[in-house]
Amino acid sequence: MSLINVVVIGNGMVGHHYVDQLAGSGVAAKITVIGAEPRPAYDRVHLSEFFAGRKPEELALTTREHYKKLGVNAHFGDAVVAIDRDAKVVTTEGGRTFRYDKLVMATGSYPFVPPIPGANLSNCLVYRTIDDLGMIQAKSKNAKIGVVVGGGLLGLEAANALQNLGLQTHVVEFAPGLMGVQLDGGGSTMLRRKIEALGVQVHTSKATQTIEETHGKGNTRLVMNFADGETLATDVIVFSAGIRPSDQLAKDCGLEVGPRGGINIDYHCRTSDSDIFAIGECALYGGMIFGLVAPGYRMAEVAVSQLSGEHNSFKGADMSTKLKLLGVDVGSIGDSHGKTDGAISYTFSDEREEVYKRLIVSADGKTALGAVLVGDCSDYDTLLQYYLNGIELPANPEAMILPASEGGAPLLGAAALPATATICSCHNVSKGDIISAIDGGGCSLADVKSCTAASTGCGGCAALLKNVVDDEMAARGMEVNTAICEHFNFTRQELFHIAKVESIKSFEDLIKHHGTGRGCEICKPAVGSILASLWNDYILEEKHVGLQDTNDTFLANMQKNGTYSIVPRIPGGEITPDKLIVLGEVGKKYNLYTKITGGQRIDLFGARVEQLPDIWKELIDAGFETGHAYGKALRTVKSCVGSTWCRYGVQDSVSMAIYVEDRYKGLRSPHKLKSAVSGCTRECAEAQSKDFGVIATEHGWNLYLCGNGGMKPRHADLFATDLDDETLIKYIDRFLMFYVRTADRLQRTSVWLDNLEGGLDYLKEVIIDDKLGICTELEAQMNSIVGTYQCEWKTTIEDPEKLKRFRQFVNSDAADKRVVFVQERGQPRPATEEETDQLLAKSA
Amino acid sequence: MSTAENIQSNETQVICQRNDLIANSGICALIDGQQVAVFYLPEEEPPVYAIGNWDPLGKANVLSRGIVGDIQGQLVVASPLYKQHFDLITGQCVEQDEIKVPAYNVELIGEQVILANRNS
Ligand code: SRM
Ligand SMILES: Cc1cc2nc3c(=O)[nH]c(=O)nc-3n(C[C@H](O)[C@H](O)[C@H](O)COP(=O)(O)OP(=O)(O)OC[C@H]3O[C@@H](n4cnc5c(N)ncnc54)[C@H](O)[C@@H]3O)c2cc1C
Ligand code: SF4
Ligand code: FES
Numbered sequence: 001m002s003l004i005n006v007v008v009i010g011n012g013m014v015g016h017h018y019v020d021q022l023a024g025s026g027v028a029a030k031i032t033v034i035g036a037e038p039r040p041a042y043d044r045v046h047l048s049e050f051f052a053g054r055k056p057e058e059l060a061l062t063t064r065e066h067y068k069k070l071g072v073n074a075h076f077g078d079a080v081v082a083i084d085r086d087a088k089v090v091t092t093e094g095g096r097t098f099r100y101d102k103l104v105m106a107t108g109s110y111p112f113v114p115p116i117p118g119a120n121l122s123n124c125l126v127y128r129t130i131d132d133l134g135m136i137q138a139k140s141k142n143a144k145i146g147v148v149v150g151g152g153l154l155g156l157e158a159a160n161a162l163q164n165l166g167l168q169t170h171v172v173e174f175a176p177g178l179m180g181v182q183l184d185g186g187g188s189t190m191l192r193r194k195i196e197a198l199g200v201q202v203h204t205s206k207a208t209q210t211i212e213e214t215h216g217k218g219n220t221r222l223v224m225n226f227a228d229g230e231t232l233a234t235d236v237i238v239f240s241a242g243i244r245p246s247d248q249l250a251k252d253c254g255l256e257v258g259p260r261g262g263i264n265i266d267y268h269c270r271t272s273d274s275d276i277f278a279i280g281e282c283a284l285y286g287g288m289i290f291g292l293v294a295p296g297y298r299m300a301e302v303a304v305s306q307l308s309g310e311h312n313s314f315k316g317a318d319m320s321t322k323l324k325l326l327g328v329d330v331g332s333i334g335d336s337h338g339k340t341d342g343a344i345s346y347t348f349s350d351e352r353e354e355v356y357k358r359l360i361v362s363a364d365g366k367t368a369l370g371a372v373l374v375g376d377c378s379d380y381d382t383l384l385q386y387y388l389n390g391i392e393l394p395a396n397p398e399a400m401i402l403p404a405s406e407g408g409a410p411l412l413g414a415a416a417l418p419a420t421a422t423i424c425s426c427h428n429v430s431k432g433d434i435i436s437a438i439d440g441g442g443c444s445l446a447d448v449k450s451c452t453a454a455s456t457g458c459g460g461c462a463a464l465l466k467n468v469v470d471d472e473m474a475a476r477g478m479e480v481n482t483a484i485c486e487h488f489n490f491t492r493q494e495l496f497h498i499a500k501v502e503s504i505k506s507f508e509d510l511i512k513h514h515g516t517g518r519g520c521e522i523c524k525p526a527v528g529s530i531l532a533s534l535w536n537d538y539i540l541e542e543k544h545v546g547l548q549d550t551n552d553t554f555l556a557n558m559q560k561n562g563t564y565s566i567v568p569r570i571p572g573g574e575i576t577p578d579k580l581i582v583l584g585e586v587g588k589k590y591n592l593y594t595k596i597t598g599g600q601r602i603d604l605f606g607a608r609v610e611q612l613p614d615i616w617k618e619l620i621d622a623g624f625e626t627g628h629a630y631g632k633a634l635r636t637v638k639s640c641v642g643s644t645w646c647r648y649g650v651q652d653s654v655s656m657a658i659y660v661e662d663r664y665k666g667l668r669s670p671h672k673l674k675s676a677v678s679g680c681t682r683e684c685a686e687a688q689s690k691d692f693g694v695i696a697t698e699h700g701w702n703l704y705l706c707g708n709g710g711m712k713p714r715h716a717d718l719f720a721t722d723l724d725d726e727t728l729i730k731y732i733d734r735f736l737m738f739y740v741r742t743a744d745r746l747q748r749t750s751v752w753l754d755n756l757e758g759g760l761d762y763l764k765e766v767i768i769d770d771k772l773g774i775c776t777e778l779e780a781q782m783n784s785i786v787g788t789y790q791c792e793w794k795t796t797i798e799d800p801e802k803l804k805r806f807r808q809f810v811n812s813d814a815a816d817k818r819v820v821f822v823q824e825r826g827q828p829r830p831a832t833e834e835e836t837d838q839l840l841a842k843s844a
Numbered sequence: 845m846s847t848a849e850n851i852q853s854n855e856t857q858v859i860c861q862r863n864d865l866i867a868n869s870g871i872c873a874l875i876d877g878q879q880v881a882v883f884y885l886p887e888e889e890p891p892v893y894a895i896g897n898w899d900p901l902g903k904a905n906v907l908s909r910g911i912v913g914d915i916q917g918q919l920v921v922a923s924p925l926y927k928q929h930f931d932l933i934t935g936q937c938v939e940q941d942e943i944k945v946p947a948y949n950v951e952l953i954g955e956q957v958i959l960a961n962r963n964s
Pocket of ligand 4: 459
């Protein structure tokens with residue numbers, strides 16, 4: 001079998017998709033890919049998330065290792081500078097040459113910088129690559145003002161970034177309106193209103209003539225001079241005035257290009273040389289450049305099919321888009337300007353709510369031709385389906401865009417869509433594909449996603465995909481809803497990501513932007529826990545108080561009669577006689593029932609709410625800390641006595657248990673966390689029944705993960721062996737943080753692992769091999785939590801405002817008369833109801 | 845149950861000050877021997893609500909220490925013991941028709957929290 005040499009120029013999103021598809025196609029090819037950027041392909045569509053803290057490795061679509069595994073010969077940071085079509089050889093800047101049988105150009109496009117004098121000054125930047133964004137970030141450090149030249153889709157995205165970087169932001173647009181390509185006049189005006197309300201200054205119909213540098217004391221600024229005589233001073237300028245196809249190489253070697261650029265291709269994605277293909281944003285098809293990733297992916301697949309013998313065709317692509325710009329929902333479908341002959345349009349505009357919608361329909365009123373949505377995109381999915389599938393409109397099409405209260409149309413149910421309906425355009429997944437995935441055994445949204453790739457591109461189809469999946473599962477009688485409660489249509493994991501990505505620090509913000517209603521006893525504590533895992537604020541901060549379960553609010557566990565228990569931390573179960581005496585004295589003084597717990601510590605029961613602060617003050621003065629027995633947090637780390645005393649011990653299990661308990665104390669998590677350290681294989685600390693258990697070996701420590709006692713016991717799995725102290729802690733850090741991020745509400749580690757796709761092996765890949773490239777971040781997050789630990793009880797007793805809460809009555813010092821105890825085995829216990837009634841009657 | 849009798853006086857009385865309340869949560873006041881749970885929801889209109897503090901299912905005086913929220917828009921508190929919900933306006937238990945706790949008329953006037961006549 002002879003291999004054909006396939007050389008791909010450009011490792012952007014489309015070039016990568018081509019390589020990936022070809023490698024998986026079974027075509028006997030030796031693939032070489034050459035990328036000018038210093039790193040393998042990454043997700044340009046989500047580029048802006050770089051500013052929200054997403055690292056380059058998290059944006060990556062592939063890695064060098066992955067390419068190696070596929071047998072792809074990849075070169076980064078080197079650009080192709082010449083194509084010799086006769087010799088079939090390409091040459092790079094670095095002087096390398098590659099022979100090809102088939103050549104694929106996926107060189108994408110570059111930002112157009114208008115030829116304005118001064119546009120090449122050092123603070124004039126563009127917005128296309130990770131390096132560009134790094135540059136913008138660096139230049140914005142000491143800047144106050146930023147200007148984006150260009151009010152199109154990407155320009156507004158850049159403006160959003162500048163605003164998030166804290167710059168006073170301006171958008172300068174040559175045309176009379178924003179996003180002229182996608183929006184009509186009305187939509188554009190509404191968008192402008194909304195954006196200005198967010199503090200971005202918009203200047204339209206403005207032509208920049210020159211840019212000059214002015215030098216003040218110690219700083220250099222830019223001044224933009226406009227054709228109308230006005231000027232604007234700024235620190236940074238980002239050009240986003242459109243893109244141009246990277247077609248220079250093609251021109252140089254004599255391939256046909258369009259009059260305004262772009263490498264001409266036919267419906268097989270072939271250029272004028274039948275051995276050279278062009279795909280993605282450098283390609284011109286039917287006189288059009290497709291500046292979206294979905295059509296690029298389609299071209300890549302079509303180009304691969306020419307080699308596999310399938311010979312599929314590219315038929316153009318739908319350019320409808322839905323996005324959030326500066327927090328404003330914007331949607332544009334089909335013929336948004338209503339240019340089709342005889343088109344009729346319906347417009348709905350609500351200036352108070354700042355919503356604009358326009359629906360363009362055919363002359364006979366039967367089919368949707370296009371739509372514009374600003375401020376409310378909830379109708380987008382439905383309208384898009386009507387448009388793409390030519391579904392016949394209702395007799396009163398205006399109902400499609402009217403608010404529901406005005407008799408708006410009910411949403412087009414997923415059930416009404418034909419099997420051919422495209423659900424995810426990025427990955428060309430139809431409703432039929434989704435149905436087959438479910439029939440093939442997929443039983444969750446995640447399954448369908450991983451098997452069809454739907455919704456893993458721009459993400460715009462997520463809501464619709466969920467509808468279709470839910471609908472199909474419901475039809476098969478399967479359990480569907482994964483929403484945490486009626487107030488949030490998200491899982492805990494999704495809420496965690498939202499809070500993290502958007503830096504949300506309060507429940508109010510989260511529910512306002514991502515939920516409905518006022519919350520409940522399910523979502524509030526869950527969000528409280530997420531916020532604590534992320535930001536580690538004191539949990540009785542005013543804004544968090546209402547979120548906590550009573551146990552968390554009063555930092556103690558409520559007992560059946562409304563009193564509370566007190567569990568001080570006793571790390572590793574080790575306690576001095578003096579401290580034991582303090583516990584005894586406190587128990588005696590406040591008449592508390594005293595018991596050794598199953599977790600190697602001491603519980604004091606029966607404290608009234610108003611006694612809690614006094615009791616804790618005495619305990620803290622004696623050196624105790626809270627044991628978090630009330631929290632979804634680290635509970636105890638049990639130990640056995642270990643090598644210090646035990647004749648079999650091989651490591652000092654007590655020291656390790658104390659270290660572990662001190663490190664993770666206070667960590668808030670989806671459910672409680674327990675641990676234990678045994679000094680030898682006899683396992684007297686029962687480490688294998690813990691969320692993370694450690695057992696000493698001759699050479700170090702064995703780590704066991706995801707054990708559980710409780711209702712459904714599970715033995716922990718052996719995760720790694722003979723670890724040194726440092727590696728042990730590193731793995732535990734990563735493990736805990738990964739669990740905290742991804743588990744469901746009230747899901748212990750045992751159940752979490754049983755539900756984790758890929759199971760233990762996958763967990764090893766993530767934690768040991770850093771497969772997801774997130775370990776540095778996990779460790780950093782853990783370190784920040786460890787570093788910001790506070791004993792909540794200490795903080796509480798030092799704050800008179802917080803102590804106000806610990807009163808039975810706001811207006812009286814009386815005690816709750818129904819809290820009554822009787823004696824049993826020399827200690828108090830709660831009186832039964834009859835006992836209480838009798839005792840109260842007696843004393844009355 | 846002996847703890848849920850009417851509050852005797854028909855006059856309005858000051859329960860406490862606004863700054864004794866805890867936003868989006870509850871406190872308890874003792875009024876004519878009755879325990880009254882007062883909830884403060886600054887974003888709602890009206891912003892204060894009061895029902896009995898006794899949880900007839902958990903059999904303890906704890907409702908003021910529950911989490912407040914809504915079920916389909918109906919304002920409720922979830923008992924901290926076994927999590928049944930009680931309507932903040934009527935005292936009706938959402939899960940069990942036959943269970944209801946007393947509800948009281950409270951108002952926030954200036955900085956003062958005032959208890960008016962008992963709800964009918
Ligand atoms: C006090 C203690 C019993 C005792 O007197 O020994 C106890 C008491 C409670 N346990 Fe426990 N558990 C105690 C050790 C355990 C253990 C043993 C252990 O940790 O080695 C287990 C099994 C191990 C495990 O968790 O895997 C245990 C498994 C549970 C479970 C079941 C968890 C599960 O995954 O199935 C619950 C229910 C829950 O959390 O949802 C629970 C819940 C509770 C609650 C919180 C029930 C409640 O809501 O009131 C009790 C709180 C009492 C209080 O006010 O402090 N407790 N509980 C022990 C406190 C240990 C400590 O020092 O913190
Ligand atoms: C901020 C931003 C947001 C976007 N948002 C969306 C969105 O929401 N939805 C959507 O569909 N699209 C969006 N896009 C557009 C989308 O990113 C592009 O359509 C897609 O990346 C095109 O892929 P490509 O591979 O054709 O080009 P590119 O991704 O540009 O890749 C081309 C690669 O080729 C390399 N190259 C060029 N010349 C050479 C050479 N001579 N030798 C070697 N390598 C070379 C380049 O360095 C580059 O790495 C967005 C783009 C940006 C910048
Ligand atoms: S076993 Fe049951 S009764 Fe005993 S402490 Fe645990 S939860 Fe309470
Ligand atoms: S449409 Fe972009 S991911 Fe599905």
